[in-house]
Amino acid sequence: MCTIVPISLTVGANRIIPTIAIPHPLGNPDLSIEEERKLRMSLVKRALAALQTNVTEQTVFKEE
Numbered sequence: 776m777c778t779i780v781p782i783s784l785t786v787g788a789n790r791i792i793p794t795i796a797i798p799h800p801l802g803n804p805d806l807s808i809e810e811e812r813k814l815r816m817s818l819v820k821r822a823l824a825a826l827q828t829n830v831t832e833q834t835v836f837k838e839e
Contacts, residue, residue: 776792776793776794776800776801776818776822777791777792777793777794778794778795778796778797780793780835784833784835787833788833789832789833789834790825790826790828790830790834790836791833791834791835791836792818792821792822792835792836793835793836793837793838794818795814801815801818802814802815821836821838822836
């Protein structure tokens with residue numbers, strides 16, 4: 776999980792999950808508690824799906 780995808784690509788990460796912003800990579804303080812929970816759950820589910828996916832090259836797992 777990263778906030779700056781090009782850096783992850785440069786260093787050779789094989790599974791890349793873009794996050795929200797540098798000061799708040801896994802959240803957004805402007806959201807309500809319920810919206811924040813949904814956002815975080817979405818990121819975690821995407822990360823878990825990425826770990827279960829076979830990859831042969833660098834792959835960016837964007838929001839569906």
